[in-house]
Structure formats: C-alpha cells, structure tokens
Amino acid sequence: MTGTVVLIGPMGSGKSTIGRLLAARLHIPYVDSDQLIVSHTGVDIPTIFEIEGEAGFREREAKVIADLVEQGNPMVLATGGGAVLDPRNRSHLRQMGRVIYLDISVAEQLKRVRHDRNRPLLQNTDLETRLEQLARQRNHIYQQTAHWRVSGDGLRSDQVLRRILRHLQAYPA
Ligand SMILES: Nc1ncnc2c1ncn2[C@@H]1O[C@H](COP(=O)(O)OP(=O)(O)OP(=O)(O)O)[C@@H](O)[C@H]1O
Numbered sequence: 125m126t127g128t129v130v131l132i133g134p135m136g137s138g139k140s141t142i143g144r145l146l147a148a149r150l151h152i153p154y155v156d157s158d159q160l161i162v163s164h165t166g167v168d169i170p171t172i173f174e175i176e177g178e179a180g181f182r183e184r185e186a187k188v189i190a191d192l193v194e195q196g197n198p199m200v201l202a203t204g205g206g207a208v209l210d211p212r213n214r215s216h217l218r219q220m221g222r223v224i225y226l227d228i229s230v231a232e233q234l235k236r237v238r239h240d241r242n243r244p245l246l247q248n249t250d251l252e253t254r255l256e257q258l259a260r261q262r263n264h265i266y267q268q269t270a271h272w273r274v275s276g277d278g279l280r281s282d283q284v285l286r287r288i289l290r291h292l293q294a295y296p297a
C-alpha cells in the first residue's frame with residue numbers, strides 16, 4: 125500500500141500534523157514543502173514574503189516540488205496551503221502519487237490558526253473574512269487536484285489518520 129501520498133488543503137487543515145503521523149505509520153519519509161523552503165533559505169516564511177513577496181515564495185515552492193518529483197522515492201508530502209495555485213505544481217503532485225485533500229471549515233480553521241504568527245497571508249487582516257475569501261478561491265482547486273477528499277471537521281488527528289489509512293488500504297497504489 126506504500127507509494128507517495130501528497131496532502132493538500134487549506135492552512136490549518138492538518139497537512140503537517142497528519143503528514144508526520146502518516147509517514148511514521150507507513151515507514152516512509154515525511155517531507156514538508158514549507159519546511160524545505162525554510163531550510164534552503166535559512167529564514168522563516170514571513171521573512172521570505174517580506175523580502176521576495178508572495179511571487180518569490182511561489183517560485184521557490186514550485187522549484188522544491190519539481191525537485192521532489194525527480195526523486196521518485198515514496199514519501200508523505202505535506203504541501204503549503206497555496207501550492208495548488210500553480211498549475212505546474214498540480215500536475216507534479218498528481219504525478220507523484222495519491223493526492224488527498226484535507227478539508228476543514230473556516231470555523232474550524234479559525235480555532236486552529238488564530239494565534240499563529242507564521243502565516244503571512246493571515247496577518248493584519250480580518251481573519252474570518254480572509255479565510256472565507258481564500259476558501260472561495262481555492263477549495264474547488266483542492267477538489268479538482270485531489271484523488272480523494274477527507275473532511276477533518278470535529279475529528280482528532282488520529283481519527284483523520286485512521287480514515288486515510290483505511291482509504292489507502294482500500295485503494296492500494
Ligand atoms: N485534527 C486536529 N484537531 C485539532 N487541531 C489540529 C488537528 N490537526 C492539526 N491541528 C492543529 O492545527 C494547527 C495547524 O495544523 P498544521 O500545521 O498541521 O496545518 P497545515 O495544514 O500544515 O497548515 P499550513 O498550510 O499553514 O502549513 C496546529 O496547531 C495543529 O496542532
């Protein structure tokens with residue numbers, strides 16, 4: 125049942141949290157595109173946005189994802205919330221393996237990201253309005269990009285993990 129699993133979805137949907145758990149269960153490496161960008165640049169994501177703008181960050185993100193496709197080894201890849209905006213990334217992610225959309229409501233997102241300072245798109249703005257706007261812009265893209273969607277609302281990480289494992293078992297690579 126192993127093969128690469130890619131997690132996509134909005135900020136706070138749990139891609140990084142569940143990605144780590146899933147990789148441990150599948151005994152394959154965990155890779156986080158946001159983390160790779162941070163380790164390559166040596167600065168945090170807000171600093172990259174400050175210096176290079178969102179466009180600069182997106183170019184770095186596309187490069188990291190293109191490099192991962194080349195690797196070809198099974199992994200669990202947690203993507204950044206905006207990775208699917210670039211059509212090159214959408215095609216690369218589907219090439220890598222099974223793409224799972226972690227879906228959560230804005231209400232649940234609000235609870236999870238309210239105090240987080242590490243997400244530049246959510247700073248200095250009315251958080252709820254911003255999250256709703258992003259959801260309108262992006263949710264259909266997550267849906268189109270993914271092979272499967274799992275709703276995480278009201279579920280603990282271990283419960284989401286169990287759902288994903290059941291799905292992967294039912295539909296082996
Ligand atoms: N199932 C869950 N129930 C409650 N809280 C959760 C759950 N999954 C993750 N969280 C919490 O929500 C926050 C965001 O989770 P996480 O960083 O995994 O999201 P993400 O999808 O990787 O976001 P980003 O796109 O910004 O990287 C963390 O504080 C995490 O502990």
Ligand SMILES: O=C(O)C1=C[C@@H](O)[C@@H](O)[C@H](O)C1
Nearest residue numbers: 135158169204205206243244
């Ligand atoms: O939703 C987004 O556009 C982002 C989500 C984060 O994972 C980071 O990739 C960055 O903060 C941008």
Ligand SMILES: [Mg+2]
Nearest residue numbers: 139140158202
């Ligand atoms: Mg993350």
